[in-house]
Amino acid sequence: MVATIKDVAQRAGVSLITVSRVINDARGVHPDTRARVRAAIDELGYVPNQIARSLRSRQTSTLALLLPTIANSFWTTMARGVEDAGEERGYSVFLCNTDDDPAKEARYLDVLLSRGVEGIAVIPTLTSTVNLQRLQARKLPIVQLHRKLRDIVVDTVRADNLGATQALTERLLAAGRRRIAYLGPPRALSIGWDCLAGFEAALAAAGLEPDQQLVAIGAASERNGYALMSALLHDRPKLEALVIGNSRQANGALHALRDNGVRVPDDLPVATFYDIAALDPYVPSLITAIQPAYEIGRLGTRRLLDQITGQRQPPADILLPARVVEYPHARDWAPPALAEMA
Amino acid sequence: MVATIKDVAQRAGVSLITVSRVINDARGVHPDTRARVRAAIDELGYVPNQIARSLRSRQTSTLALLLPTIANSFWTTMARGVEDAGEERGYSVFLCNTDDDPAKEARYLDVLLSRGVEGIAVIPTLTSTVNLQRLQARKLPIVQLHRKLRDIVVDTVRADNLGATQALTERLLAAGRRRIAYLGPPRALSIGWDCLAGFEAALAAAGLEPDQQLVAIGAASERNGYALMSALLHDRPKLEALVIGNSRQANGALHALRDNGVRVPDDLPVATFYDIAALDPYVPSLITAIQPAYEIGRLGTRRLLDQITGQRQPPADILLPARVVEYPHARDWAPPALAEMA
C-alpha cells in the first residue's frame, strides 16, 4: 500500500499532526523534529493525499478553463497563460472543451462543481449566461476571457479590439486608401461590435462617411469569409483596401482573393486579425493585429486567483492592447552561420 | 452552504445510503423511493462531492496527460483525442506542460500522484525513464504517446514513421528522382531512427546505395532545419529531391530554400512530415505525411482506461499509419454559391 501520514508519524515517532505541520510548512515545529519527519517522508516515499486534504480543508487548489477547443493554437496560447498563472500559485487547471456548445458547457460545470474547483475561467459561448449565473449563485469566482457577455457582471479580460481595428484601418488610410471595405463577425458578439466600431471610428476621424455597401457581416467561419469576400468582389469591384475582423474569415477571404486573381497586397492591401507565424515567407504580405492571447489568459487567471484569496475588487472589464505588425515580419530566430554547424 | 447527501436524505425521508445508491444508479432501490430522492436532489440543487467520494472509494475518475506544450496544435490535437476518450468513460484529464523538461515532468508527477490520478498518458522527454519507472513502482497505469523510450516496457501508441518516410521517399523515386537528400532529427530519438530507416529502406528497395553525404541530421528545431538545409545546398548543389523527417526542421528548411532562390517544387520537390491547413493555397506544393495525432491520443487513452479497469494486456507497441497527401490539397469546405448568401 501507499504510505500515509500515519506511517510517517510512526516511523518518525511523532503524532499525525506534527507530520501535517511539517508538510504544510507550518511554524512551531522544532528543527530536529522537522528533520526526523522529513527523513521518514523520504524513506517511505510519502506523497500527501491531496484528496483527503481537500475534503478536510475545503481547498482543492484547482481551477478550470472552459474553452471552445484545445485543438486551436489561439485558444491554447491563452490556456498556456492560464496554466502558467495557476502554477505560480500552486493551482492545477482542468481544461474543458465546450465546442462552443452551451449544453456541453453545462455538463462540464456539474463535473467541475463536484470536483470542487475554486474558480472558473471561461471563454463563454453566446448563450452562456444561464450557466454563469448558476456559478454566481454559488459564489464561485469567475473570469470571462476574450469574449464579454453583456447580461452578467463579472471580471472580464480581453483584447482592445476596437482600438486594434481602428489602428488597422488607420494604416490603410495613411497609405492613401479611401474605398475601404470591412468584413467581420456579427454585431451580436462583443468582438463583432467592437471591430466595426473601430473601423467606423477611424473613417470618421478621417472625415469619411462609412459606405454600408462596403460592409459585409456574417458568421465567423472560413467558408463564410470566402462567401462574403466573393460577394464583395462581385458587387463592388473598385475596392481600394480591406479590413477583416476575424482570422477564420480572413483565411476564407484570402482563398477567395486568390481564386479571383486578386493579388495581396499589390492589387488589394489587407489588414486583419491574424496570428500565424509558421510559414511566414509564403504568406501574402498583410497588416495584422495580434491579440495578446497569452497575456489575456495570464492576467485573467491572476484576477481569478485574487478573487479566490479574498482580495475581491469590483468586477472590471480589462482591455489589453493588440499589437499591429506587418507580415511577413522578421523571424524570431537568426539563421546560424555555416561555420557553426557540426 | 452547499447541500450534502445528508440534506437530501433528510428531505426525502430516507437514510444516507439510499441516496448514495440513487446517485450511483445502484440496483435495489424501490422506484418510488428513487423518485422521491431524485426530487429532493433537484429541489436542493445537490451535486455529489467527488472529493469525498474519491477519498472513500479510491477512485478519482481523473487521468493526466504530460505533453511538451499545449501551445502547439500537433500536441493539442493529440490531447483532444485523450480528452474525448476520457470523456467517453467519465474521466477528466489534467493537462501538464512539461516543456520537454524532465525536472518539470517530475514535479508534475508529485502533484498528480497526490491528486490520485488513475492513469497517465505521457509524451516522454528523452530522459523520462526514471520518472516513468517511479510510476511503474506504484503500479500506476501508463501509456506512452508518439515517442517510445527503449529502456522501459509500457504500452506505446505512435505513428508508423518508418512506413511513412518510406512512402514519402517512394513518391520521389516514382517521379524519377535519384539524388535524394534526407534531413531529420537525431537517431537517438525513436522518431529519428525510424524516419532514417524508412528513407534507407525505400532507397534499398529501388536498388540505390544511400549516399551519406546527402544525409543531414540535427536537432529538431526550425533554426537547425535552416542551417542543415543551407549546408546541404552549399555542399551538394545537385540535389534532385528532399525528404524531411520533422515539421519544425521543414519550416526552417523551406525558409532556407526560399532565401536561396530554390523554388519548391519546380527546382526541388520536397516530401516531409507536415500538418498545416490554414493557408494552403499559399504554401508551396509539398508531399506530406500527416501523423494521426488525434487517433494516437484516443487509442492510447482507451488502452490506458483498459489497464485501469483491470483488462490488463501485455504491453504493446502500436503503430498507426500516417496519411500521405499532396499540398495544397482540396479544401474541407466548399465555397458557397453567391445566391446562397443573405
Added chain:
DNA sequence: TTGAAAGCGCTAACAA
C-alpha cells in the same frame, strides 16, 4: 429493499 456503523487520510480547534 433499506439502514447503522465504521472509516478513507487529512486538518481545524482546542488543550497541554
Added chain:
DNA sequence: TTGTTAGCGCTTTCAA
C-alpha cells in the same frame, strides 16, 4: 513545541 479529538462527505461492510 507537541498532542488529542472530532469530523469533512461519502461508500464499504455488515445486518436486518
